[in-house]
Amino acid sequence: MTLQEELADDRRLVADAVRELARRTRFPVAFGGLIENGVARMTAFVGNHTDALAGLSVQPERGLGGRAMVELRPRMTGDYRTARQITHDYDVYILGEGIGTLLATPVIVSGRARGVLYGGAWSRSTVGGVAAAPAVRVAEDLGRELAKRDEARRRLAESAAPAGVDLSPRHREELRESYAELRAIATSIDDAAVRARIAEVERRLAALAGFSEAPRTEPIPEVRLSPREVDVLARAALGETNAQIGMLLGLREGTVKAYLSAAMAKLDASTRHAAVARARKWGLLP
Incomplete structure (x- = not known):
């Protein structure tokens, strides 16, 4: 923007x-x-x-x-x-x-x-x-609304990186933390146009994380995760518990578990760690 x-x-x-x-x-x-x-x-x-x-x-x-x-x-x-x-x-x-x-x-x-x-x-x-x-x-x-937007813009600026850069493990982890934080900020903003812009940046961040990987030789399955499934999966990717995720996203712990289970089913994964790995492999998470 x-x-x-x-x-x-x-x-x-x-x-x-x-x-x-x-x-x-x-x-x-x-x-x-x-x-x-x-x-x-x-x-x-x-x-x-x-x-x-x-x-x-x-x-x-x-x-x-x-x-x-x-x-x-x-x-x-x-x-x-x-x-x-x-x-x-x-x-x-x-x-x-x-x-x-x-x-x-x-x-x-x-x-x-x-x-x-x-x-x-x-x-x-x-x-x-x-x-x-x-x-x-x-x-x-x-x-308060201006403060939310300021924080979102700050995260966007911090997450920006030139295409094709081979991210270090530390930078990749910072990118993933920024991605998860952007997801949380987007849920608190009422303006649909701003949320759409944030979602576009999230997609670019997810793509950016895969720039240094070897070219894929196998087709990527068509998997569609709901916004909330992506939210909880992005937090789970940071090692947070269901209780922590619920507190950060304003959800009940049982609701978090349900979203994670739905995401795992769509990704054909038996654990949350496997779901995160597969989501990253398929470009759904950074």
Whole structure:
């Protein structure tokens, strides 16, 4: 995935979060964005009456949103025009839309501000925790989803290797661990498009592990394992017990056993070790 594709995916997450903030609070206007090149660029808007907010980019420490990002906590004003606790760098945008009440909630990932979500109203009012609490929860949900994607991308980058490289045993084991971790991460991501991209990388990793092997002279049987069967088999390949696999994948131990048994039957293997070996031989696992 290119940087532009990653950026587009993250902006889609922000757009979903802004719509959710508007739905879950009484703010008629909602907007937000992530930090790009040092400033939070607003890329999603709901309910605005004008185009005044277009092009708004917020620097840390500046304005209500900048203060929220630095302090890592929500900031709110019931009368934006006369607020004295903030700088007014962005009056042309906020007052241009006619916003009187404004709430800024930071999006936090790994203890650092990643962006900011806003809720606004044209009238002056004291919103308090009635709208602030659900806005904070929306920002927290967005932060968790961004963290998942960051981890998936990190794993993808670590697992990348040039085609045709003869992997050392240590590198091959790291590749297999990354593959299993990607499988686990994919199950926690709701976006089908992102899961599909991860699945494509998983297939490339499985193929990569076999680049240094001798050419096969025998045909590969047509075996189709379900996604969950691959999940548990990938964890079993790392020597984990059924209980450990269940804890990592959020499955009951009995369910793990059932998936392993189904995979073993499809692979015509009498043990999990034989199933792993055959899955690797047939290119189903790295």
